[in-house]
Amino acid sequence: MANLPNNNPLGHQGPQATPHPANGYQPNNPHAQTMRRGLPPLEPSQSRIAYTKATYPRIVKSLDGLLAEIMETTADAVRANPNKYIALLVYGGGNKIKEENPNLTSDIENFILGLTIAGNKRIRVVDPPKKYTDKRGDFAKPHILLLHHGSPELRAYLLWYQTFAFQTEGRKIAFSALRFDANVRPWFITDIVGRAVCDDPEAIQEGLTTITSALAKDTNFRNHVDACLAKVENPRSIDERVQDTLKGFEMHSTRVTNREKKEITVWQLFANPIANNGLEFKEWLKIITSRRYIIDEIDEMFIRCKNLKPYDSCAFCKSETHPEEQCPFPLVADWKGPIPKEVRAERAKAKEELATKNAPLIERNKH
Numbered sequence: 001m002a003n004l005p006n007n008n009p010l011g012h013q014g015p016q017a018t019p020h021p022a023n024g025y026q027p028n029n030p031h032a033q034t035m036r037r038g039l040p041p042l043e044p045s046q047s048r049i050a051y052t053k054a055t056y057p058r059i060v061k062s063l064d065g066l067l068a069e070i071m072e073t074t075a076d077a078v079r080a081n082p083n084k085y086i087a088l089l090v091y092g093g094g095n096k097i098k099e100e101n102p103n104l105t106s107d108i109e110n111f112i113l114g115l116t117i118a119g120n121k122r123i124r125v126v127d128p129p130k131k132y133t134d135k136r137g138d139f140a141k142p143h144i145l146l147l148h149h150g151s152p153e154l155r156a157y158l159l160w161y162q163t164f165a166f167q168t169e170g171r172k173i174a175f176s177a178l179r180f181d182a183n184v185r186p187w188f189i190t191d192i193v194g195r196a197v198c199d200d201p202e203a204i205q206e207g208l209t210t211i212t213s214a215l216a217k218d219t220n221f222r223n224h225v226d227a228c229l230a231k232v233e234n235p236r237s238i239d240e241r242v243q244d245t246l247k248g249f250e251m252h253s254t255r256v257t258n259r260e261k262k263e264i265t266v267w268q269l270f271a272n273p274i275a276n277n278g279l280e281f282k283e284w285l286k287i288i289t290s291r292r293y294i295i296d297e298i299d300e301m302f303i304r305c306k307n308l309k310p311y312d313s314c315a316f317c318k319s320e321t322h323p324e325e326q327c328p329f330p331l332v333a334d335w336k337g338p339i340p341k342e343v344r345a346e347r348a349k350a351k352e353e354l355a356t357k358n359a360p361l362i363e364r365n366k367h
């Protein structure tokens with residue numbers, strides 16, 4: 001059964017499990033933040049197309065991640081002028097969605113025009129040329145469109161709310177508007193499975209300590225941290241740099257539906273990345289995930305082996321931290337966007353179970 005929507009997109013245990021109001025406390029970990037942060041933008045007088053108004057979980061994608069599927073020359077143009085564009089992450093798959101809705105770009109363009117925000121007259125929504133022309137992009141991720149020529153008011157509005165779900169002529173569409181921001185990098189590192197993995201806060205702490213103590217002694221990790229930080233701060237000792245970086249590590253337990261449709265507990269490791277660019281970020285992830293971690297030298301925690309990840313990442317919103325059936329977006333009240341296949345299957349199953357459970361009761365009531 002999927003988790004109910006709440007203000008805590010990761011279903012975290014621990015201090016971050018406290019719900020936070022939209023403009024109040026927000027955790028440092030961007031994956032645990034919601035949208036509508038800071039001062040709200042000016043509201044348009046009216047919107048021609050109704051859309052779901054909710055406080056959504058924040059989507060965190062790096063600039064390189066957003067541009068991963070896009071042809072190099074186009075990607076370079078965006079990198080050169082990031083403020084001229086907004087990435088529109090379309091929910092529900094890659095190329096497939098365009099086959100299902102050939103009007104996708106004009107539907108989204110009309111929706112944005114319909115927001116009646118000053119300076120949106122010249123906007124264009126385009127499907128940028130891709131690196132690969134073969135079919136393997138069907139569910140390629142993340143799949144983005146580009147919004148070109150938005151006024152500052154329009155940009156502020158789209159980026160503050162981030163996610164929009166609406167219907168037009170029966171077609172259900174949802175997208176998130178994301179800034180091309182070289183300073184944004186995901187904190188999520190990996191899922192962790194193994195015998196030791198459970199909901200007990202002490203066990204989680206022990207797991208985290210095992211990881212941070214191993215990394216504190218890892219030469220590759222130490223040298224990487226030192227090299228990255230040397231570029232941006234005053235000289236200080238490598239030990240200080242490593243200790244400070246390891247303070248930004250967090251681990252949380254969460255319940256996920258695995259590939260066999262069973263609910264299991266996984267640990268999720270997060271850290272504030274110290275990388276200055278995409279290459280350093282890749283290296284950071286590689287160093288942390290390519291070594292082994294063993295609690296008390298006997299109990300191994302298994303990380304980031306493709307065949308050990310217990311669930312497929314969400315193909316709907318492209319988040320790596322939950323499977324599609326647990327996607328928080330379609331669970332939002334009054335969601336007007338599409339419903340992913342796994343969620344529809346989950347709902348059908350729940351309905352069927354309820355019907356079976358109630359059947360004998362109805363029989364009894366007849367007598």
Ligand SMILES: [Zn+2]
Pocket residue numbers: 314315316317318319322323324326327328329
């Ligand atoms: Zn999702």
